[in-house]
Amino acid sequence: MSAVFWEYELLTRWGDHDEPLCLGERIKKGTFRPCHKQAIPFSSIVGALRSHLGKDLTTDIFATGYLTGYDSVEYFVMAPTDAALRTVKPPAPISVQFLRGARGRVFIDVTDSQMQSALEAESPEFEITLGAMKSTGFGRCLLRRSPNAVSTEPVAGKLLTRIPEKLSERFGITEVVKPVYGYLFEPSDLETGKYVRALCEDSEVRGYGFLVKGSDE
Amino acid sequence: MSDDNHAIASLARLHDLLKLTGDSAIHWCPDRHPDAAILKAKSPSLWKALKHHCVFRQHGPDCKLDIDRETVCICLADHKASAISRRLKHIHASRTVFRVWRDEPRAYGESEKHPEVFKAACDTPDLDVLFNDHRSMFEKRPETMAKGDGSSFTSLLTHADLTATWAEFFERNANYYGIAETATNVWQAIRDADRKSIFDKSALLLRCKIRTHGRLARLRDLQIVKDIADKRANLADALGGALLYELPDEFVVALTPDVESKINKLLEDHLTTSHFVEFACITTVLGNSSRKTGKGFLHNFGDLFAGYPRTAYSDLPEEIVPNHTNEASSRAILCDLCQLAPASVVYPKDAHPNSEQDPISEYLCAACTDVRKNSVTKAPRLAEWEESADGEADNGPKRSRVCLVKVSLDMGLLAKALVQLFEKTFPDKTQGRVLGDEDIGFSILREFLLDYSRFVKAFEKCVLEMANGKYSNDNHDHIMDGFLALRTEKDNEAADIVRAYVKLYDEYFPKLKGDITPIKLSVSCSPIKHPFLEHWDVIDKPTAAIEVHSVRRARLSSSFNQLGALEKIRDAAERSRQVSTFLHRLAEIEARTRSTRLVRFALLEQGRGRDSSPPPVIVEPFMDDVVNITQILAYYKLFIQGREK
Secondary structure, eight states, rough: OOOEEEEEEESSSSSSSSSOOOOOOOOOOTTOBOOOEEEOOHHHHHHHHHHTOOOOOOOOOOOEEEEEOOEEEEEEOOOOEETTTEEEEEEEEEEEEEEEEEEEEEEEEOHHHHHHHHHHSOOSSSEOOOOOGGGTTOOOEEEOOOSSOOOOOEEEEEEEEEGGGGGGGGGGGOEEEEEEEEEEEESSSSOEEEEEEOOTTTTTEEEGGGGGGEETT | OOOOOOOOHHHHHHTTTTGTTTHHHHHHHHGGGGHHHHHHHHHHHHHHHTTTGGTTOOOSSSOOOOOOHHHHHHHHHHHHHHHOOOOOOBBBBBSSOOTTTTOOOOOOOOOOOTTTTHHHHOOOOHHHHHHHHHHHHHHSSBBBOOOOOOOOBBBHHHHHHHHHHHHHHHHHHHHHTOSSSOOGGGGGSHHHHHHHHHHTEEEEEEEEEEEOOOOOOOOOGGGGHHHHHHHHHHHHHHOEEEEEEEETTEEEEEEEEGGGGGGGHHHTTTTTTTTEEEEEEEESSSSSSSSTTSOOGGHHHHTTOOOOOOOEEEEOOEEEEEOTTTHHHHSSOOTTSSSSSOOOEEETTTTTTTOOOSSEEEOHHHHHHHHHHHHHHHHHHHHHHHHHHHHHHHHSSSSOOOEEEEEEEEEEHHHHHHHHHHHHOHHHHTTTTOOOOGTTHHHHHHHHHHHHHHHHHHHHHHHHHHHTTTSSSGGGEETTEEEEEEEOOOHHHHHHHHHHHHHHHHHHHHTSSSSSSEEEEEEEEEESSSHHHHHHHHHOOOOEEEOOOOTEEEEEEEEEEHHHHTTTHHHHHHOOOHHHHHHHHHHHHHHHHHHHHHHHHHHHHHHTTTTTTTOGGGGGHTTTTSOOHHHHHHHHIITTOOOOO
């Protein structure tokens, strides 16, 4: 059976919302948290969907996406406090890089009927909380179902997102010409997990056209 | 007789020494020189190298040569080096080297003759001394001055270096290419047919670029970039082969094709997670044209410089699981810095258990811990700047900013730019003939690299001497050739650096200012303690001829032409008031409307009845359609602000 994906438009600005988005990298030297500006990693979007749809780790969710643009890169400086001592926790402050006016495309694998039913039960527009700094109010996004059918025609070009290498076939990647490697977190339970090797943006691959920037573009 | 054991490279480098005498008959067959017997007796190895033209052809009854493998290798190397030097034939003959990026065509003139060179060869047993004594002559004389060739585009120096490289290659791979150990019959040692069969064999062209992930956090992590040059040298050594050119982070090497199957392993073995290699690998015939396809060695130029289709990483595990007996691993799992290896060390606690500890803990892998530990010795200034940045306010001038200055060269663009320059400089000679990258060849690229290297050194020297040497000594660190880290006070110090660069560029590459800009300058400024990775985009992949960046403040990307136009408003901008407000307003209109027309309307309105408005000259480059308002604003912020009169 061929794979079926639904496409959602991701918005951080809708109605009277203007939400900051930090698709976080690791904190650097304990003081600076940079932000991805293109990829919506598999681990981030799957985590957000899992949380929104109320699915635990026993349910497989396959989704990924990428940002098509943003208005500005901004910085948020914060100093986490030590509640017991009522002091700022060292090292402080932490400078968090985030995107304002981010927009993107998210693709969710609905080949499995369970996933399709779960999404059909949602309205065509629903909110998720994506990325880092959720407890500080970052990452609220609107996903709006796109009416367009998603073509799974394979294309050779540069990967636009980050996906675990072991799931690359799931996203139609049949050939990895030039990998750019990184790691993505894979939770094994609520408390812990491991990192798995991932294909990162700009890897040269042959895969589903919606995740690949063809050489003619 | 003196010890006559010389490396083949030293011999090959001198093979054309007698060209300097100005007597081509002696160059073709040194036996014609009256003192031939003296040199032959004193330095038999050099003698054989000088007789490289006598391997295939006997020049009269007195021409004699005992041919061995070394001699054949030098002869083949000369052939190979010449073949890639003389692609552009019948274009321009000159008595001195014609460098298309800076010279104007000139009259043929008289050649310099140095007959004393023969005596020097007899009197100087050390061949490296002999070569260095005549280096300037090698550099000045073209490899060929012949009018019939019309290709005086490479120096004898470049040709000598290339011949040395190829001679080593042939000697190392003599068995693969079927070069016999000794010859029994002098004139049948290697016939023309044998030579053709050697050049019909395959070679592997490998272009490697050593890169780092760029997720550097501290200034001292620039040591990872410093290490790139060492990695490059180690890799090139490990691969062997003929090194056709090298830059601080890149090289092209010719190898035998059997290396291809083990190339990934060879590269991987020399890497840690701090670095990876991008490479292009092409199998080709050794000769310039295959008898089957008509295409050969240099016809791969386009593919070789099109990009790097492959990568090699150090061995990366499929998954990294936490080790709960290790604090770093249980807390972070993955290394904070490279993000490609298991975290195993809490830095600095585990690495320096007895020292006063930095309150900031990082969870690092073994390789990144080494980087941090070694930074104190390998990048001591950067480490010292970081440590002193906090407490320096009380003593002396505040120098808490850093300015990273990098000159980079894109070899793929260079080949294209040179083709364009040849077509522009010699339109009548190249008419009806489409020049390709392959016409440039490695020799012209190497000739260019000689000038580029001088340019980079001159620029570095100029920067370090600037403002009474304010960046000399402990206020700079040399990261790699063309890449300096400077300790500064203000961002606008970058302006003088850029101006010095433009002045030197005009001196070295006055004609290389077309729409293709292979050489780029990137300057990025920030506070010393600012995470380095925000500099990286600008430093690593500059998009314009000149990029100046102050992190989180302004970024100016401009061509030479645009910068020239912006410099014309310098005086007016320094003397006028309210320029900043004026430009910010226009830039906001431009950003929101994405329309230059609306900016022009706003300018018209601004001009009505307001005496305090900045003079119109400030927006002249915009009105002339040379730059946009954002560029003027960036120029103002980076070059002018803080220097207003």
